[in-house]
Amino acid sequence: MEDCAVSFWIYIGVMSILVGGAMKKFLAFHIGAMPSMMAWLGATLLVERLCALCMPAVLARLILCVSCWLYFTWATPKPLLPVEGKAVFITGCDSGFGNATAKRLDAMGFEVFATVLNLEGEGAKHLRRVCSSRLTLLQVDITQPQQVQQALLDTKAKLGMRDLWGLVNNAGLCVNIGDVELCLMSNYRGCMEVNYFGTLNVTRAFLPLLRQAKGRIVTISSPSGENPFPCLAAYGASKAALNLLISTLRHELKPWGVKVSTILPSAFKTGQSSNTEYWEKQYKNQIQNLPTSLLEEYGEEYLLETKELFHSYAKKANEDLSPVINTIVDALLSPQPQVRYYAGPGVTLMYFICSYLPFSISDRFLQKVFVQKKVMPRVLRKQPGLSLINNNNSIKENMNNSNNNNDSFTKSID
Structure with a gap:
């Protein structure tokens, strides 16, 4: 019983390290980091399955030590090169x-x-x-x-x-x-x-x-x-x-x-x-x-x-x-x-949306985050069934709605 209690708390510690490491990589990730992030998530799933089987406390301690070593080895940034003379x-x-x-x-x-x-x-x-x-x-x-x-x-x-x-x-x-x-x-x-x-x-x-x-x-x-x-x-x-x-x-x-x-x-x-x-x-x-x-x-x-x-x-x-x-x-x-x-x-x-989700989602995303246009070309507006937006008040109102939905995904112009 005592071994199970120890295993439970070690399980919480291991999961915190693994999930924390995965989240850290996700929040700062670039596309090239996806394999390592998936490895973190895979390790998390493996530990979760092992712990579900009520692993012995000794094995749990070993996994905790290995997890800590991997986390601090991979997560700690390497020192930068010296600036002198460059x-x-x-x-x-x-x-x-x-x-x-x-x-x-x-x-x-x-x-x-x-x-x-x-x-x-x-x-x-x-x-x-x-x-x-x-x-x-x-x-x-x-x-x-x-x-x-x-x-x-x-x-x-x-x-x-x-x-x-x-x-x-x-x-x-x-x-x-x-x-x-x-x-x-x-x-x-x-x-x-x-x-x-x-x-x-x-x-x-x-x-x-x-x-x-x-x-x-x-x-x-x-x-x-x-x-x-x-x-x-x-x-x-x-x-x-x-x-x-x-x-x-x-x-x-x-x-x-x-x-x-x-x-x-x-x-x-x-x-x-x-x-x-x-x-x-x-x-x-x-x-x-x-x-x-x-x-x-x-x-x-x-x-x-x-x-x-x-x-x-x-x-x-x-x-x-x-x-x-x-x-x-x-x-x-x-x-x-x-x-x-x-x-x-x-x-x-x-980049995650545009690289891993279907085109139907990524296309709609790009259309909304940069120029979410409401004014139709003049020729198309004359066709039946299409909304007509042709006054400055409507343009400004639609711009305000677009601004509220999109904050930080537009591209910087150098």
Whole structure:
């Protein structure tokens, strides 16, 4: 009887450890962690079955000891690599993730090479003001190969015989949002030029230095590059191309000892995402350049609702960039960095839904979490049986309902 009582309390302890470990992995999981999480759950089920058979107290104690050892061995993070002597090149430091990363890495003791589009801009001035003399600002448009090559020469001159440990590909662009048919071809080309070709320019240029150092490549991408977010086709397509490029590069650089990581953030206020004037300008440019027949079929109110919905989501995006900055630091300094990091609230749930649930569920989820449109295209509204929503009050009411249902799953715009 006493043995059964001891077994019961040890059973409670073992189950707490196993279930706690599984929940910890779930709350911070990325898709690559699913096998280990399933192993935790399998072990939990096994222990539960053994305990149901009223195992002897000695066996229960043994399982408790093994569980504790496994939990603390696997759950305890390994110490990060030392920062001393490490140099990192970061693109897109005018604002957002790039600016915050440059400040964090400089404060940690890295030698930082930060690229900006404007050396006299507010972002560059802020970095000069708050960072140490180790930080070097470089004016670089990553779509211009000659500027990238000049940045490489400047970096090599400053480093001398020292190595370049890391490259953080952060610079990115989203030009307007809208249905595939309504986006201008210049939007598709603009996103691809910066997000794909620009990142490719920088990565190829700095690869010899990174191979020599057996260093790290960290790239900021987007969930929209893997999931079909409505109205983000131009941006998402460029990030999808980038994701495949970086994944291929990861395989090719294994023999060289270079570790490659991709970070996919959730919704954050970065760059132009909260710049109302910028998006108003993009919207007017879209209206002015769409074919008249297409604009008549969809209706200007349809495009207006898309723009307003995006504005409302951008305003509610997370201002605390630390989840992404922390993953960048881990990717640069962890002895075994993750292949992919899913940073920010809600993004892990989104990936679980889109990766493991039926399309009927994941499609509805994506439609609701980004632009839950209520206004039908003008031509469709004229068809019988379809609701007509054509006044500003209705649009605002539907936007408010959408905002209440969706808080943190929209994609950050770099």
